[in-house]
Amino acid sequence: MKSESSINKIKKIYKENGLFYLIKKVLITIYWRIFNLAKQTIYKNNKESSYGRWIQKYEVKDLRSPLPEPKISVIVPVYNVSPKWLDKCIESVTSQSYKNWELCLYDDCSNDRNTKKTLQNWEGKDQRIKIKYGEINQHISEATNQALKMATGEFVAFVDNDDEITENALTEISRVINKNNQIDFIYSDEDKIDKHGKRFSPYFKPDWNPDLLLSQMYTSHLSVYRKSIIDKVKGFRVGFEGSQDYDLVLRITDNLDPNRIHHIPKILYHWRALSGSTSISQDNKNYTTQSAIRALEDYLHRKNIKGSVVSGKVAGTYRVKRKIIGNPLVTIIIPFKDNKDTLDKCITSVLERTNYQNLEILLVNNHSQEKATKEYLEKIIKSNIRIIDYNLPFNFSKINNFAAKRARGDFLLLLNNDTEVINSEWLTALLEQAQREEVGAVGAQLIYPDDRVQHAGVVCGPYVARHAFKYLDKEDLGYFGHKEIIRDYLAVTGACLMINKVKYFKMEGLNENNLSIAYNDVDLCLRLIDKGYINVYTPYARMYHYESLSRGDETPAIIKQSNPTKYKRITSEVDYMRNKWKKYIDNDPLYSPNLTREREDFSIRE
Numbered sequence: 001m002k003s004e005s006s007i008n009k010i011k012k013i014y015k016e017n018g019l020f021y022l023i024k025k026v027l028i029t030i031y032w033r034i035f036n037l038a039k040q041t042i043y044k045n046n047k048e049s050s051y052g053r054w055i056q057k058y059e060v061k062d063l064r065s066p067l068p069e070p071k072i073s074v075i076v077p078v079y080n081v082s083p084k085w086l087d088k089c090i091e092s093v094t095s096q097s098y099k100n101w102e103l104c105l106y107d108d109c110s111n112d113r114n115t116k117k118t119l120q121n122w123e124g125k126d127q128r129i130k131i132k133y134g135e136i137n138q139h140i141s142e143a144t145n146q147a148l149k150m151a152t153g154e155f156v157a158f159v160d161n162d163d164e165i166t167e168n169a170l171t172e173i174s175r176v177i178n179k180n181n182q183i184d185f186i187y188s189d190e191d192k193i194d195k196h197g198k199r200f201s202p203y204f205k206p207d208w209n210p211d212l213l214l215s216q217m218y219t220s221h222l223s224v225y226r227k228s229i230i231d232k233v234k235g236f237r238v239g240f241e242g243s244q245d246y247d248l249v250l251r252i253t254d255n256l257d258p259n260r261i262h263h264i265p266k267i268l269y270h271w272r273a274l275s276g277s278t279s280i281s282q283d284n285k286n287y288t289t290q291s292a293i294r295a296l297e298d299y300l301h302r303k304n305i306k307g308s309v310v311s312g313k314v315a316g317t318y319r320v321k322r323k324i325i326g327n328p329l330v331t332i333i334i335p336f337k338d339n340k341d342t343l344d345k346c347i348t349s350v351l352e353r354t355n356y357q358n359l360e361i362l363l364v365n366n367h368s369q370e371k372a373t374k375e376y377l378e379k380i381i382k383s384n385i386r387i388i389d390y391n392l393p394f395n396f397s398k399i400n401n402f403a404a405k406r407a408r409g410d411f412l413l414l415l416n417n418d419t420e421v422i423n424s425e426w427l428t429a430l431l432e433q434a435q436r437e438e439v440g441a442v443g444a445q446l447i448y449p450d451d452r453v454q455h456a457g458v459v460c461g462p463y464v465a466r467h468a469f470k471y472l473d474k475e476d477l478g479y480f481g482h483k484e485i486i487r488d489y490l491a492v493t494g495a496c497l498m499i500n501k502v503k504y505f506k507m508e509g510l511n512e513n514n515l516s517i518a519y520n521d522v523d524l525c526l527r528l529i530d531k532g533y534i535n536v537y538t539p540y541a542r543m544y545h546y547e548s549l550s551r552g553d554e555t556p557a558i559i560k561q562s563n564p565t566k567y568k569r570i571t572s573e574v575d576y577m578r579n580k581w582k583k584y585i586d587n588d589p590l591y592s593p594n595l596t597r598e599r600e601d602f603s604i605r606e
Helices: 002-017 019-058 083-094 113-122 139-149 169-179 210-215 227-232 244-252 287-302 340-353 371-380 396-404 426-434 479-484 501-506 520-530 556-562 564-580 582-586
Strands: 072-078 101-107 129-133 155-158 185-193 199-203 223-226 261-272 307-311 318-322 330-336 359-365 385-389 411-415 419-421 439-447 453-455 458-461 464-467 487-489 496-500 534-545
Touching: 019 199, 072 083, 072 139, 072 169, 083 101, 083 113, 101 113, 101 139, 113 129, 139 244, 155 169, 155 227, 169 185, 169 261, 210 318, 210 487, 210 534, 223 227, 223 244, 227 244, 244 287, 287 307, 287 318, 318 426, 330 340, 330 396, 340 359, 340 371, 340 419, 359 396, 396 501, 411 426, 411 501, 426 439, 426 496, 426 534, 439 520, 453 464, 458 520, 458 582, 464 564, 496 501, 496 534, 520 534, 520 564, 564 582
Parallel strands: 072 101, 072 155, 101 129, 185 261, 330 359, 330 411, 359 385, 439 534
Antiparallel strands: 155 223, 185 199, 185 223, 307 318, 411 496, 419 534, 439 453, 439 496, 458 464, 487 534
8 A cells, every 4th residue: 555655646646747746756765765864874884883972971970969858759669680780779868978867778578589688788877867668569669659758858769679770870960959949840851771780762852841741751860759649649550650750740731830840950860771671661560551542631621631542653652632612713824926836835735734614714815927827825715724915025923914914813824935845734733722711822843855854842052053954864753753753942933823813923923023024933832931831742743845946045155156245134033042042042941952953853962
């Protein structure tokens, strides 16, 4: 079926564009396939050494203990673990540079004598080590609760019985608490460690990202909570074994002020990668998936969110599929100037491949001159397709603001004319996010016609803004699966952007005066962020994007000599963004400072 579909696709391209275009497309596709294969091979070979270089260059451990020193209880439930790994786990706590800790070890009735013998060997070696032995096996949730009963610290840190924490872990935690005594939940970055002690696969995380948490248990290790918060939610729940920590963080953060959550962008935890461990593959413990889905379903119930939960495209990820509330009208705003065939491809794909029907298409004609365009427009006018003329010089911001005032819909979708719908649920996927009270803008996954990624969210940096995972092969899952999961970014592209119309006008639309062509979408998104909204990327809305067929290339280096006027405009827009949004350009909180700021591929900082 797949090969048959490919043949039909080739026939369609040949019929619509001719042999020359078909050959050109095939050659370009082959080139990028080879390029991406080579890049992936190089990346695979260099990934390990890249992390090694990062450790040598950037990992600085400040071992000085801050004052005061809040007491931190390290919670370790134990069950049939190899003495070698249990010893290393305990040693990683006893060797902490920080001194005001206690280690609470609870053995869940291990039937491996060596496990119990190892614990017995630690008895009496340090008064800060507490050990209890269960008489019956109660499994991970209740075993952890039993360990929690031993805790007397103001904060508790959770460690698995075969993992390790870094020698500065508790010092870093204490440093955060001393800076802000209102913090209730702290999480850090983590990596994996093999049986030989070799570190690999670092997970450099963003700051608090609520939609990422609903897609993936990303906070994971090292997680530290205020003990009173744990007590308030009554600890771990029996019945959620396998994802008991996921269920806990979902319940704790239900109504927790984001200002009381802190991310430490440092590796403080080494997750042991052993055969059969979920640190190697989520598939090793399939029951964790069902447990995670139950935890997410319970979250929806508590928050009174109508919807369902399904497994994501990547193992260990999930999709919260929200129900559309009511049947709101969506106005799709499409500015254009001639390029009839391009516009027709866009409109036809919207009409024929969209499963959400309550929509209107508002076409904004900006100085079209061709007779073919005029004839085409006369043919397509329907009850749900309107055409308005904007007879002023091109200004993307003004055109969209002009159209928004004439839109009948409750939601606006800014859509470029050089796009083409891929999947039928694209509009529903955008709307299910845009209808949320806390959400500002919602963006889609955009794919180049040669099947490379054009947009999967926007990251701010020294270049002002770049599209996440740009040029990545569409089959590549991206950094820890982030290309294929719903998550929050500072911004999304205006090539396909949905927003509630009330919020659009609350933000006074796009910036007409300072950002007539570029960065107006990013500016809108950052203004939404400043007002307390979040901007969401969803991979479940997918479109082809032929990118700027009407306007041409906007790369400054290319146009500097050929079009000085255009170059002046672009540099002016860049300067405006750098001056206005310096705080986000210098530090994008939804992108790790340990990842490169020079490219869009989420590779390790060099």
